[in-house]
Amino acid sequence: MWNDRSFRANLGWTLRDTLAMVWRNLTVIRRVPQLLVFSFIQPLIFVLMFRYVFGGAIKVPGTRYVDYLMPGVFVQTVSFGALNTAIGLAEDKNRGLLERLQSLPMSRAAVLGGRVLADTTRNVFIVLLMLAVGFAVGFRAHTSPLEVAAGVGLMVLFGLALCWIFAIIGLFVPNGEAAQAAAFPLLAPLVFASSAFVDPRSMPGVLRWWAERQPVSVTAKGVRALTIGGPEYPTSYVWASIAWSLAIIAVMAPIAIRKYRRR
Amino acid sequence: MTGDSPATAIVAEELRRTFGDVVAVDNISLAVPRGTVLGLLGVNGAGKTTMVRMLATVLKPDSGRAMVHGFDVIKQPQDVRRSIGLAGQNAAVDENLTGRENLELVGRLSHLGKSKSRERATALLDQFGLVDAGNRTVRTYSGGMRRRLDLGAALVAQPPVLFLDEPTSGLDPASRLDLWGVIESLVSDGTTVLLTTQYLEEADRLADNIVVIDKGLIAAEGTAKQLKGQIGDTVIEFEFANPSVAASAATTLGSTVAAGTVVRLVMSNGPATLRDAMNQLAAADIAPSHVALREPTLDDVFLTLTGSGATK
Numbered sequence: 193m194w195n196d197r198s199f200r201a202n203l204g205w206t207l208r209d210t211l212a213m214v215w216r217n218l219t220v221i222r223r224v225p226q227l228l229v230f231s232f233i234q235p236l237i238f239v240l241m242f243r244y245v246f247g248g249a250i251k252v253p254g255t256r257y258v259d260y261l262m263p264g265v266f267v268q269t270v271s272f273g274a275l276n277t278a279i280g281l282a283e284d285k286n287r288g289l290l291e292r293l294q295s296l297p298m299s300r301a302a303v304l305g306g307r308v309l310a311d312t313t314r315n316v317f318i319v320l321l322m323l324a325v326g327f328a329v330g331f332r333a334h335t336s337p338l339e340v341a342a343g344v345g346l347m348v349l350f351g352l353a354l355c356w357i358f359a360i361i362g363l364f365v366p367n368g369e370a371a372q373a374a375a376f377p378l379l380a381p382l383v384f385a386s387s388a389f390v391d392p393r394s395m396p397g398v399l400r401w402w403a404e405r406q407p408v409s410v411t412a413k414g415v416r417a418l419t420i421g422g423p424e425y426p427t428s429y430v431w432a433s434i435a436w437s438l439a440i441i442a443v444m445a446p447i448a449i450r451k452y453r454r455r
Numbered sequence: 456m457t458g459d460s461p462a463t464a465i466v467a468e469e470l471r472r473t474f475g476d477v478v479a480v481d482n483i484s485l486a487v488p489r490g491t492v493l494g495l496l497g498v499n500g501a502g503k504t505t506m507v508r509m510l511a512t513v514l515k516p517d518s519g520r521a522m523v524h525g526f527d528v529i530k531q532p533q534d535v536r537r538s539i540g541l542a543g544q545n546a547a548v549d550e551n552l553t554g555r556e557n558l559e560l561v562g563r564l565s566h567l568g569k570s571k572s573r574e575r576a577t578a579l580l581d582q583f584g585l586v587d588a589g590n591r592t593v594r595t596y597s598g599g600m601r602r603r604l605d606l607g608a609a610l611v612a613q614p615p616v617l618f619l620d621e622p623t624s625g626l627d628p629a630s631r632l633d634l635w636g637v638i639e640s641l642v643s644d645g646t647t648v649l650l651t652t653q654y655l656e657e658a659d660r661l662a663d664n665i666v667v668i669d670k671g672l673i674a675a676e677g678t679a680k681q682l683k684g685q686i687g688d689t690v691i692e693f694e695f696a697n698p699s700v701a702a703s704a705a706t707t708l709g710s711t712v713a714a715g716t717v718v719r720l721v722m723s724n725g726p727a728t729l730r731d732a733m734n735q736l737a738a739a740d741i742a743p744s745h746v747a748l749r750e751p752t753l754d755d756v757f758l759t760l761t762g763s764g765a766t767k
Contacts, residue, residue, distance in 0.1 A: 216549065223592060292543065295541040297533050
């Protein structure tokens with residue numbers, strides 16, 4: 193297969209087309225930096241609220257609350273960042289841009305791939321900013337810088353997986369507002385009924401069961417394993433989070449691409 | 456690219472597409488000889504856009520077959536895409552990119568390469584009078600400028616076949632004339648164009664052949680002249696002082712009130728029709744305030760064929 197010239201040529205064009213789309217999607221951020229500021233404000237408010245307003249009343253096992261909170265906020269940030277994929281695609285469709293792209297001889301995977309990669313790049317940027325915010329409000333890692341970097345990688349991978357779910361939503365709804373409306377009922381139970389902000393052991397039966405197992409919680413715990421460590425947060429959560437992310441990508445990316453290709 | 460261009464640039468055979476229960480295009484066949492313009496004429500919802508989207512490989516037909524520039528739209532979509540340009544109803548350009556960036560992006564995604572993309576962008580900005588605006592984001596463009604840029608984007612790869620879906624809807628008259636000029640010069644350079652429009656004037660001016668579609672079916676086809684010939688005769692337009700006089704005049708003449716105070720009569724009997732009509736009006740003691748003779752326009756054809764007016 194790798195010796196097949198047309199296969200290699202196709203792969204080359206897929207990469208080039210995807211990069212062109214990444215460039216196009218990121219240009220928006222350079223031109224309208226307010227967009228980035230807004231996506232930064234929301235997690236910032238969460239940090240301030242949970243750190244200083246509710247934080248004093250919340251007890252978590254085995255660590256200071258701020259060290260528990262920040263990994264949760266990071267995962268919340270990348271999850272909400274993935275919403276951008278749905279909004280971006282829906283808006284491109286609404287403006288007729290997808291139709292133009294579909295009439296070009298470009299790779300059929302590049303529009304979605306370019307969208308997801310651009311949103312992932314954006315997520316990396318916002319997570320690094322949030323990490324700085326975390327340090328400013330007293331968050332400390334109990335592990336090595338390498339493990340913290342691995343933690344950033346873990347949540348960015350999770351964000352990328354979520355982007356593929358939101359890509360499907362973006363292709364089904366007519367415009368950006370609808371994308372936002374459709375995505376929220378999916379995001380809310382994932383992000384809030386989770387271990388991101390509080391210990392699920394404080395929740396009632398079914399909710400607790402869900403909050404301990406669902407992927408946002410698993411990823412938050414994985415990040416805690418890489419920033420706090422100890423017996424409360426074993427590295428098994430890291431592997432569980434990676435497994436979740438890869439499984440989501442393996443299922444959702446082909447569905448999204450098929451939906452895009454379907455004429 | 457391929458060597459020879461086929462003599463017939465666009466062929467559709469019994470194309471059909473449904474959306475749920477709605478038949479948007481119902482077994483439409485058409486052929487566009489290379490270097491000519493086909494005008495696809497119809498009201499909103501007639502199936503024009505669906506037809507264009509199927510030919511431009513954006514939508515897949517449920518049944519039927521179509522060849523564009525010698526390639527099968529179902530089996531060879533990428534080859535078709537290398538041969539076409541599409542400008543849709545809404546200017547499909549990115550508001551956050553500059554005009555130049557939009558054109559270069561389309562060039563890169565059409566696999567022209569970086570320097571060729573840049574060269575084409577420069578040429579098109581020049582051709583469409585956007586040199587000064589080229590480095591501004593499209594957000595700052597007027598509607599007419601966006602449309603020109605959108606048409607420019609469809610031309611980046613210098614495609615031999617061009618699909619224009621209502622290219623001038625919503626444009627002011629001057630921009631419209633400009634765009635017509637551009638389309639005419641493209642055609643004189645050998646480009647084949649399929650354009651959809653609701654404006655009969657536009658089809659009359661640009662199209663070598665016209666296909667009128669209505670509810671997914673072909674209602675009529677031919678040159679503008681042939682279509683007008685189908686409607687036939689000159690129309691006499693009487694105008695009256697007020698609607699009630701117009702109404703009684705209409706009864707006298709055996710016609711209906713067309714618009715407000717206007718009554719139209721087809722000159723089916725030559726000049727005698729006019730003499731008889733004036734005599735009938737005089738006998739009924741009605742005097743028209745104004746009389747005009749009008750050659751049939753495509754509007755008459757259109758309204759008659761699609762039944763969406765009260766001409767007959």
